[in-house]
Amino acid sequence: MAEMMKINVEELESGMIVAENIIEPGSERVLLLKDTILDSVMIFNLKERYNIDTVYIKKTFSASTVSDEMRAEINIHQSLSTLKEVFGDDDGAPITEFTNEASQHIKNVTNDLITSLYADDNILLKMHQLQSYDDYTYKHCLRVAMMSVTIGKSLGLPENKMHDLCEAALLHDLGKRTIDVDIIRKPGRLTDSEFAAVKKHPQNGYLLLRKNGRYTEEIMNAVLMHHEKYDGTGYPLGLKGEQITYLARIITVADVYDALTSNRPYRQPWSVAEAEEFMMGGANTHFDYDIILAFLNAFAPFPVGSTVLLSDGRKATVVSNNTNVLRPVIKTEDEETIDLYNDFKYLTLSIKALDKSEIKEINV
Ligand SMILES: [Fe+2]
Structure with a gap:
């Protein structure tokens, strides 16, 4: 002991x-x-x-003696509990004001996440740990922020923009907490008036931030525009191409990917292969083509160290990634190392899913 x-x-x-x-x-x-x-x-x-x-x-642990990796893990825990404090549970009282204390919390979480991103390459493995059935808005916002900064790093954004991107991503769905939880959580199809209410969340988030008075146009616009589509068919403004701010275009990619691969009350999560196919199919229509490229480069759906389920029923650990991120090098539970991309003997073998039973879920 x-x-x-x-x-x-x-x-x-x-x-x-x-x-x-x-x-x-x-x-x-x-x-x-x-x-x-x-x-x-x-x-x-x-x-x-x-x-x-x-x-x-x-006695054995103190904040000053933890490793970078452990610090990153602590940061994720800390970020999640801080976001829970800021957003509250989805079935709690709706948010009517975004206080200065809340914006300071978001700044702290941003600093922690950006530190984690540079200290620990495996931030995405931790992102999967945040997926759970009771999928609160604050968890979704944290995952979208983690993925957005990963894409931002791959795009070579300077550090000040990375901070803006992270803050905007953390807050992108703040406006959802102004909408009746029964609509947000409704299993099945929304009526026209319910859908109209949901579609107000980008403006509602924008207005809460504007009232707070501490946010730049850049951050507020990223929140306002995160449901715009590159071809002009999104909402609320129907903006097109570069009329949509750069940060919003990044957050959109992270947001849609996360929505597809997460549990929803009315459907199972999509597989990463299906979700990636959807993302590629949307380049230049729903999404900015260059950001999709950066997303595909940056994002390993099966991060090194994760456990995966194979189509032959075995489990394996991911050893390294290939250019085709859906077919990494793996080591099976019976110690066989297999390069799923380069070794044609294994063409019929594929990864069915991440083994989430192995994942220690992060909860607060
Ligand atoms: Fe949203």
């Missing part, structure tokens, strides 16, 4: 690990479980909301 120490809440730092369950004073309720990695929101709540004085922390 790792050694622990009792410390005052004032000395807590993000990244420290809870050594014993933290119980709400005067009740039996567990506030944080043993082994939870603390983040700034949790620390704030312990201090301000629950008046906790001291906490048992594992």
Whole structure:
């Protein structure tokens, strides 16, 4: 058992690990479980909301001694719980105001994500860990931000634009939290009036940010235009080509791919092969062609280290990626190394899906 120490809440730092369950004073309720990695929101709540004085922390870990990879993992956890705080649950009260505190939280998450992106190439593996059945808006926004910055890096965006891109992607669906949850979550077809309500979410998000007063036109426009299509058939403005801002065109690609490959109440997720085919088919109509190219270059649907299910029923681990990202080099559970792209002996063997049973889901 790792050694622990009792410390005052004032000395807590993000990244420290809870050594014993933290119980709400005067009740039996567990506030944080043993082994939870603390983040700034949790620390704030312990201090301000629950008046906790001291906490048992594992001695073996501290924020200053974690590796880059672990730091990246901590950042994702921290980002998710901060976003949950900002967005609230989808079935909670609708958002009517975007406060300065909320915008500061989004800035912090942006800094953490961009640090993670440069510290850990496997950020996309962590993105898959965020996929779950109860798919809240804040989780979707985090995945879209992670994918948007990955595409942005591949496009060679300068760092200040990467920050704008990340903030806009994190906030792109903020306006969904102004719409009746029964419509957002409705399984099956929407009526015309319900669909009209959903289509208001880009403007509603834009208006919340404008009222906040801290956002540049560039970020607000990316939120407003994330449902525009390159050929002018999108909404709300029906803008075409380069009339749609560059950041919005990147977020659209990440958003659509994420929507296709995620669970929805009314359908199963598409396979990555089907989704990639759809994305390629939409280049120059729905999407900006160059951004689709960057997406295909940057995005490995089966990241190195992930476990996949093969068409012959075996499981395998991805060792490296090929130019055809759907056919990487893999190592099967019986230790056979197979190059699915270059070794024609294996033409009939394919990857059916990522093995999500292996994935430790990140939840807050
Ligand atoms: Fe949206």
